[in-house]
Amino acid sequence: MSDNASAVVLAIDGPGGAGKGTVSRLIAERLGWHLLDSGALYRLTAQAALKHGVALDDEPALARLAESLDVAFIAEGGETRVMLEGDDVSAAIRTETMGECASQVAALPTVRQGLLARQRDFQKPPGLVADGRDMGTVVFPTAPLKIFLTASAEERARRRHLQLQEAGVDASLPSLLKDIQSRDARDMQRAVAPLKPADDAVELDTTELSIPDVVDHIQRLLEDRSLIASI
Numbered sequence: 001m002s003d004n005a006s007a008v009v010l011a012i013d014g015p016g017g018a019g020k021g022t023v024s025r026l027i028a029e030r031l032g033w034h035l036l037d038s039g040a041l042y043r044l045t046a047q048a049a050l051k052h053g054v055a056l057d058d059e060p061a062l063a064r065l066a067e068s069l070d071v072a073f074i075a076e077g078g079e080t081r082v083m084l085e086g087d088d089v090s091a092a093i094r095t096e097t098m099g100e101c102a103s104q105v106a107a108l109p110t111v112r113q114g115l116l117a118r119q120r121d122f123q124k125p126p127g128l129v130a131d132g133r134d135m136g137t138v139v140f141p142t143a144p145l146k147i148f149l150t151a152s153a154e155e156r157a158r159r160r161h162l163q164l165q166e167a168g169v170d171a172s173l174p175s176l177l178k179d180i181q182s183r184d185a186r187d188m189q190r191a192v193a194p195l196k197p198a199d200d201a202v203e204l205d206t207t208e209l210s211i212p213d214v215v216d217h218i219q220r221l222l223e224d225r226s227l228i229a230s231i
């Protein structure tokens with residue numbers, strides 16, 4: 001087995017707004033591991049489609065785009081800049097609209113297939129934190145620790161609302177809740193790689209937990225399984 005293939009993978013899956021992104025980034029920073037934000041790849045595919053005038057139901061063209069995406073993730077002072085074909089799209093891919101478009105392209109089997117090898121390339125020593133919907137079920141099925149993070153839809157909408165308010169964006173809580181519920185439904189009901197916990201995943205409901213509590217809890221699980229040294 002190559003060094004890369006034997007590097008430890010921590011798979012963190014769950015619905016949008018459960019805290020996966022923040023938790024994954026903090027754990028990767030704490031351990032000095034690589035980070036895969038797989039949702040960004042689906043958002044980038046949707047962004048590339050928009051840029052090149054590809055319809056969101058043109059599966060063959062979207063699959064070609066996914067496979068040949070020209071992207072770069074550039075770490076810069078605690079932030080990661082996301083580049084598409086040389087343009088900084090860090091903010092553009094994070095809008096609610098792009099999240100919705102990403103969810104549509106993510107339902108297409110050949111798009112998912114087109115992004116598979118690229119995701120697996122992130123597995124490298126000293127380890128990888130992989131954040132997504134199907135990290136533990138499809139992309140890294142042999143990951144030695146799989147976490148499924150959840151929180152009630154109401155709590156996730158409240159968190160998103162707060163985040164948008166902090167960014168100076170006006171949004172209505174009821175419409176955010178509706179969007180979250182419809183995106184959950186699409187992500188859970190799609191035929192390929194639906195959002196669901198792997199059989200061997202540890203489920204963690206973060207509705208009542210703070211981000212540092214969740215990070216500490218996952219760190220203890222990694223220690224208990226001897227995947228990292230106890231501190």
Ligand code: DC
Binds near residue numbers: 039103183
């Ligand atoms: O995590 P996110 O909001 O950036 O993800 C955007 C969309 O991409 C989301 O609706 C689900 C989809 N997605 C997916 O299907 N599989 C992944 N591994 C990650 C995201």
